[in-house]
Amino acid sequence: MPSLRRNLSSMSALATFEAAARLSSFTQAAGELGVTQAAVSRQIKQLESDLNTVLFRRAHRRVALTPAGAALAGTVTAAFDSMALMIETLRAPEDRDVVTVGATLAFSHFWILPRLAQLRARHPQVKLRLISDDGPTDLRRDRLDVAIRFGRAPFADGRSLASHADEVFPVCSPKLLEATGIPAAEAEIMKLPLIASDTVNPSWLTWRSWAQAVGLGPGPGIASDRSPLRFNHYTETIQAAVNGEGVALGWSTLLSTHLDEGRLVRLGRDSLRLEDRYHVIVPKTGEPRPPVAIFLDWIGAQFAETPQPN
Template structure:
């Protein structure tokens, strides 16, 4: 390990002198460690040129491996230290998921594990888990993310919703085509997997209006609040608006629905060290994700 440590520093810094300074030893000591390592491996790792060194092909290969291994060890040690000094959990999720699904349920976790402080980071652009202090993330998509291990929590079902007062004004409608003549509340998103009105109507072979009447909001949360305030009809993602439907703050307009192409996933950082707090939250989340209506 001493020889590999010296080698990694030399390869990264491109200098015996700089490596010796970083490691707090003499240049001669570094040179000796490299010599012993080359002797043990039976191949040269560096070409000694005039006033500089250059890694050989074998040296570059070993350099890539040692850098990866040392970074992994450093990250793991940092994670272990953080686990010992930081007793809370940091959870990342989209604004809509946090607002409508996670936060209404989180009190049951806090009641059961009062000793675990929680920090919720809500942002629609998913933060990378590499090198961050996020313990767990909840994302919508296909489950293919390079920075963590994904576990499907649930898929969702999408249907039109509005306020009870607006539904009363709307009255009965003969078919889905009639919905296109009413204010349709939409939300902007750059996520191609998110289902909007165009995709929803297309599932029933209906052409959505090119210039629909209705509010266009920046975020899904705004679209739902607009529907709550009687501004028109929004698409309700069942798992997200379930509480609002149960409270009769929103009503479902039709039995027609579309099942999402993707799902909500729990993401654990690839390099995270297991600890009791993470395990407890994951188990709680799994139970909540299975909390379906009796008729489902």
């Protein structure tokens, strides 16, 4: 039987190849593996040299598998999945009662934390470990029991058990609205100070992209980059809006508590209903442990009880 170590000069090149093939990108593979794009390119070239076969077609901003690359990718992926499953089977869990949940910083801060007391009161036996990360996550790689992800199903690493729609519209503090002296529905957004957020995910909106999507156009005013305040975290953007510093783009699902309790108010009549949704995702294989099942029942009920955008 052929020896894999003897046939390849680098075993790590296979892991690099698997990531690049799955993501169709050397750059994204580099981010996932924690190396540079140049390092990924070198590993792939070394593997192609070992095999004397071209595995990828290089384009300007993406790569595509050749027929030989696709054949190898299928085998390598199946082998890696099999090894990962066995490793998870053998690994002794640190605490079987802990439910590890991954979400963005904004979802954790604005949606989960305000409801945490209710969860703990109803299910005190559930121990929750919340991993907040605005970067791309993977249920298997990050050892998550549940992931809350904004996007469109299906997902490569898991299955969606529940989802919730969202819409985006301008919000500000009641204090700022009172200073204008006009009703919220009549507020002219372009005449108010805007608070901007740096986007870390292509699905997140800027003032420019929101304005274009609702038909306000790309011209001067609301669509221009004239924000006197800009933050790299949405949590800071919303806190500045609550403090009366200006108008922010409000994601209705995230800010439902702020809106219900009057810390923020909706401005104008323009709103963008999004095609992407918030999904509750679990691994594709295996049944959830009892505490995970309890958490899933709870968050599914919360999604069902939260009003959906019209």
